Amino acid sequence: MPEVHQVILLAHGSSDQRWCETFQRLAEPTLKSVENSAIAYMELATPSLHDVVASGKQAGMKNFTVVPLFLAAGRHLRKDVPAMIAELEDQHQVSIRLADPIGMNPKLGDAIKDVVQEELESPLD
Amino acid sequence: MPEVHQVILLAHGSSDQRWCETFQRLAEPTLKSVENSAIAYMELATPSLHDVVASGKQAGMKNFTVVPLFLAAGRHLRKDVPAMIAELEDQHQVSIRLADPIGMNPKLGDAIKDVVQEELESPLD
Numbered sequence: 319m320p321e322v323h324q325v326i327l328l329a330h331g332s333s334d335q336r337w338c339e340t341f342q343r344l345a346e347p348t349l350k351s352v353e354n355s356a357i358a359y360m361e362l363a364t365p366s367l368h369d370v371v372a373s374g375k376q377a378g379m380k381n382f383t384v385v386p387l388f389l390a391a392g393r394h395l396r397k398d399v400p401a402m403i404a405e406l407e408d409q410h411q412v413s414i415r416l417a418d419p420i421g422m423n424p425k426l427g428d429a430i431k432d433v434v435q436e437e438l439e440s441p442l443d
Numbered sequence: 444m445p446e447v448h449q450v451i452l453l454a455h456g457s458s459d460q461r462w463c464e465t466f467q468r469l470a471e472p473t474l475k476s477v478e479n480s481a482i483a484y485m486e487l488a489t490p491s492l493h494d495v496v497a498s499g500k501q502a503g504m505k506n507f508t509v510v511p512l513f514l515a516a517g518r519h520l521r522k523d524v525p526a527m528i529a530e531l532e533d534q535h536q537v538s539i540r541l542a543d544p545i546g547m548n549p550k551l552g553d554a555i556k557d558v559v560q561e562e563l564e565s566p567l568d
Contacts (some may be wrong), residue, residue: 425554
């Protein structure tokens with residue numbers, strides 16, 4: 319039996335509710351198709367990464383994969399998030415793997431091309 | 444004959460060269476398949492949006508579409524970029540349409556799901 323494992327889509331977070339709603343919509347296809355997946359925010363919005371790891375642990379999860387909903391890695395993904403993860407692993411005695419930001423995967427560049435082509439086909443305002 | 448038109452993929456920009464390289468790779472499929480397309484940065488990297496519009500104008504372009512390589516709209520896309528665009532339109536006597544950020548298009552959510560599924564299939568470290 320495979321070990322119970324949770325995927326956490328990690329967005330930066332914003333105090334602007336419209337910003338968070340966009341990320342909720344971006345996360346929807348994943349949340350619908352991947353069992354034990356959740357969205358979490360680094361700061362300025364809830365649930366936080368801490369909240370999601372804590373409830374996952376309570377529900378029996380010991381392994382997490384954090385997939386950053388960031389197009390590229392900047393200071394947050396190189397420093398802040400690894401530090402948060404180290405603290406959470408220690409605090410909850412779980413294992414958390416930090417995946418590459420989504421923008422490192424070539425599928426994103428292909429999706430961008432498709433979006434631009436759709437944009438060019440749509441009637442101009 | 445359709446009017447000559449340029450697509451500008453607009454990324455935020457960073458002083459971290461690795462960050463910019465990720466965006467250059469994200470832009471590649473579009474730059475290869477869409478004629479008259481270019482990448483530009485809002486700040487902290489070159490070419491700037493100003494640079495790209497100025498050379499486009501010199502090459503005879505009068506219409507531009509700016510597609511933001513942002514997952515969601517925050518202050519930059521709601522305030523700063525529209526202000527930059529208004530100034531460039533005035534300065535260069537061109538027309539610049541600001542498209543939605545790429546993350547508003549459902550194709551991005553689908554690509555994220557595909558990335559997560561690939562991530563789960565890859566052997567764990």
